[in-house]
Each structure stands twice: as structure tokens, then as C-alpha cells.
Amino acid sequence: MTLPVLQLTAYGTPGPQGSKTKNAHGAMYESSAAVKPWREAVKSAALDALHHDEAWMALTAAVRLDVTFCLRRPKSHFGTGRNASVLKASAPPFPTGKPDLDKLVRSTQDALKDAGVLADDSVVATLRAEKAFVLAAGALLTPGAVITIWRLTDFFKEPTA
Known part of the structure; x- marks a missing residue:
């Protein structure tokens, strides 16, 4: 079995990158305030x-x-009053709203490049990314991401049975 070259867990609220907003003076800036702390969390991990x-x-x-982003469920997925900790039957099993998965991947790849893990995000030839809610089966207990990287050349060197 080929082992990953690197596996890490970054904790924090995953922040999307890619959407830019123009201010009154014409300067462009990231529309998501979560992108900078997220990139720092990934880089630090x-x-x-x-x-x-x-x-x-x-x-x-x-x-x-491979990246699994673990996101906090919105309060609207839970009941109210004494049922505040009970998940509603109508709550979706997977996160389908914002942030967009491709924008989460973009910020994560840029952070891996900044940390010196990847020479450039263009070296990623195969990608598996998913969003899951915190506490779902196989997910983290708090918001963050599990990131695993393999060298593709190692797959071709592996003996076949």
C-alpha cells in the first residue's frame, strides 16, 4: 500500500478564495473575511x-x-427551546450551500504552496474534495479539514498482485 507523503489536519473555519469585491476607490479585495485566517491555519498545520x-x-x-472540509451546521438545522440540540428531520445530510467547494480547495492549495508543501498548485493532477458537517460519520469534531497528499509516481512503482 502506498503511504501518503503528507497528512495533516487544519482546524478553523474553512474560508473560500476567489471572489473579489471592488471598493469605492476601485481597489480589489477578498470578499470572504474567512480566507486569510483559513490560509494561516492550513499553513501552520x-x-x-x-x-x-x-x-x-x-x-x-x-x-x-484529498481534502475533507468539515463545516459547522447552521443553527436553523436544529430545533428550538428544549430541542435546541436536536437535529431537525428536514436538515440536509450534506452541506450544499456556501462556501463553494472549488473555492475552498483554491484557498487550501494556495496555503499549501505558501507553506512550501507544493511548488505550485498546478502540480495537483488528481483531486478528491468533499464537504461534510462537523460530527458526521468520519468528520472532525470541530470545523477544519483533513488533508492528504500522495506522490502519483509512487502509485506506478507499487508492485501488482
Whole structure:
């Protein structure tokens, strides 16, 4: 079995990147206030995961990136009063609203590049990304993301049975 080259967990509210807004003076800025703290959380988690590997070099060959973003459920998914902690039967099983998955991936890839994990986000040749609610099966207990990276060349070196 091929082992991932890096696996890490970033905690915090995942923030989307990509939407820009123009202010009254014509300057462009990120429309999401969550993108900067999210990128810092991912960068910090990546640097923590790599702190023991002094020989680490940013990945320049094709990689596979798997990311599971864990998002907090909106209060509207729960009952009120004494049922405030009870999930409504009508609550959706998966997050289908904002933030957009592709924009979450974009901010995460940029943070991995900033941390020196990836030479560029263009080295990601295969991507598996998903959004899940916190506390769902296999999800984190708090908002964040589980990020796993494999070198694709390792898949081709693996012996076949």
C-alpha cells in the first residue's frame, strides 16, 4: 500500500478564495473575511507537520490531493427551546450551500504552496474534495479539514498482485 507523503489536519473555519469585491476607490479585495485566517491555519498545520523533516523540498511532480472540509451546521438545522440540540428531520445530510467547494480547495492549495508543501498548485493532477458537517460519520469534531497528499509516481512503482 502506498503511504501518503503528507497528512495533516487544519482546524478553523474553512474560508473560500476567489471572489473579489471592488471598493469605492476601485481597489480589489477578498470578499470572504474567512480566507486569510483559513490560509494561516492550513499553513501552520503544514509547517507543524514538516517541522521534523529538514530535507523536505516542495513537491514539483504530480500529486494527488484529498481534502475533507468539515463545516459547522447552521443553527436553523436544529430545533428550538428544549430541542435546541436536536437535529431537525428536514436538515440536509450534506452541506450544499456556501462556501463553494472549488473555492475552498483554491484557498487550501494556495496555503499549501505558501507553506512550501507544493511548488505550485498546478502540480495537483488528481483531486478528491468533499464537504461534510462537523460530527458526521468520519468528520472532525470541530470545523477544519483533513488533508492528504500522495506522490502519483509512487502509485506506478507499487508492485501488482
